[in-house]
Amino acid sequence: MNQPAATHLESWNAKQELAERMIPMIGQLYRDHDVVMSVHGRTLVGQSAIDIIRAHSFARKIDVNELPLTETFAIIETLAAIQPGPASIDLALLAAAFRATESADLESFLREQLASNADTAPTAGSDVVLYGFGRIGRLLARIIIDHSGSENGLNLRAIVVRKGSENDLEKRANLLRRDSVHGPFNGTISIIPEENVILANGVRIQVIYSNDPASVDYTAYGINNAILVDNTGRWRDAEGLGQHLQNNGIARVLLTAPGKGDMLNVVYGVNNDKITDADTILSAASCTTNAITPVLKVINDEYGVKQGHVETVHAYTNDQNLIDNFHKGDRRGRSAALNMVLTETGAAKAVAKALPEFEGKLTGNAIRVPTPDVSMAVLNLQLEKETTREEINELLRQVSLTGALRTQIEYVESSEIVSMDFVGSNRAGIVDGLATIVTGSTAILYVWYDNEYGYSCQVVRIIEQLAGSHPAQVPARNA
Known part of the structure; x- marks a missing residue:
């Protein structure tokens, strides 16, 4: 029998009330102790009650069930009492780990999880x-x-x-x-x-x-x-x-x-581990390189890439003219608002600066189109091994949810999604699973990316590494 509408509304209001009670505790722990809370990587700091509920709902993609706010509220309330040192806390993983212990002593569990950073003091920034x-x-x-x-x-x-x-x-x-x-x-x-x-x-x-x-x-x-x-x-x-x-x-x-010469070109999540103290000048590469390199790494690690071509459908930029006028670059003098403009991209070659195994394997072109933001890269890849559309999509979906590159790669399946839906995405690239084409050892992947905001998030991740401002992850994880 269907539940009455009032029951659904009561359930929603209960969630909203809990989320509203979380907000001041999340803010206090962040401001005073540098504790950043998230749900599967989706930050709760500075978020509204609706955003917090939405993050808990997202957990269904990974854990099948929605993450109960009652569980995370209990964790946050206990953390507020403990007042831990700097930490990046994933409430979804923490709640799952506590559930697995079948213990009733939440405070002891949290103190054990936080033990490794108990003596870590906040930095001056x-x-x-x-x-x-x-x-x-x-x-x-x-x-x-x-x-x-x-x-x-x-x-x-x-x-x-x-x-x-x-x-x-x-x-x-x-x-x-x-x-x-x-x-x-x-x-x-x-x-x-x-x-x-x-x-x-x-x-x-x-x-x-x-x-x-x-x-x-x-x-x-x-x-x-x-x-x-x-x-x-x-x-x-x-x-x-x-x-x-x-x-x-x-x-x-x-x-x-993209940096020239021997400068280290960094795609965060792929080769940021190569940064040393000697790298006083380095590059965050380009928006397109950041969008495609994480996906290419995943595919190459699993199947091997023999050869490939990258075609980018890119939003126009300030470098182009609004109406026809002189421009030193070929075709870019023509009106950006009225034309699709075929031009070159260095992203295909630049991938090799982050992933040397792609040296000489990729070609690329770009088509500038009359939209202000969000671009798409089409990866046409010849693989070492045969695979299927279902297999390659499942690999990318799992990586986007729980893999080491989950903050770089997003995965979507929607028959109605378009470019403007990705404005403000903090991922480097978003794989459009419904568009994937696989025939034997040939795979064609479509990767959306907010060439402004998504790229800027990647840049900030590098800055944070250079500053040493990443707090310890709780619970600790290797992926």
Whole structure:
């Protein structure tokens, strides 16, 4: 017999009440103790009650059943009493582990799980400078500010730009406040004109005007040992980017574009373990390279890739012209808003910088299309072994849920999903399972990616590694 509508509403209201009671405890643990809580990698910090319920519902993809809020509420309430040290806590995995013990002593269980980081003290955080404040720069600012509540991670201290007008500061603040693609800033923004400062959710961002990357004394602003993120794309080699290191206060430089020469090009999740203290200048590669490399690694590890071609259907960028005008690049002078523009991409070759086993195996082209954000990569791969559509999709689905690359790869199956549905995705790439084609040893995979926000999340992950601001995972896991 069907349940009455009132029963469903009562159940929903009970969930919402529990989620609302969680919010202040999640916030306090984050701000005071650098404890970041998530459900299968989906953060609960700064989320609404509805977002928290949605994250618990997502657990059905992995555990079959929805994660009960009663279980996670008990864990959060006990953690609030324990007041642990810095940790990244996955409530879904923790709840499952406690269930498996069949114990009633939740506090003892949690203390045992937290024992390895019991003496870990919060750090002072690392200063970050954004050199350039365009599409990627502003998204990086949003993400870092959103993560700034604990004051133990990344401290966005300054942006460096060329002054565009007398009201430049106000215009920069307004561009951070409102975005035609990604929506309004999540919080409040004001300016201190006499000090050239933007205040965003309490974060004081010094705006520094300079035309010369080697002429800024960052220590004059109290900035020391900072990680500078160059998102201008103006310099792509170690010599050009090395100008930043001539300044007092800058310790490392990260480029948000493919680096030239012997520079380490990092795709987080794939080769970030290659970063050493000697890498003072490194690259976060490109949005497309970040989207396809994790998927290519999974496929190559399981089946082997003999040869392949990458065709990217890419949103237009600021590099193109709105209407026809001169452009030094072929075809890019034609109107971005009116045309599909066939152009080249270095992403196929760049994959080999993160995965050397792909050297000489991939070719690629790009088609710029009249959409402002979200792109797609079509991977046409010749494999060493034969497989089936079902097998390859299940592999990618499992990796996206529980694998080592789960923060890079998402997997979807929907006959109604389109590009705008992926705006704001924090994954490097999203495999469209319904589009997968497999014939023997030939596999064609379709990978969506938010070429702005998803890429920016990958960049922030690298910055966090450089800063050493990743707290220990609880429960500990090897995958």
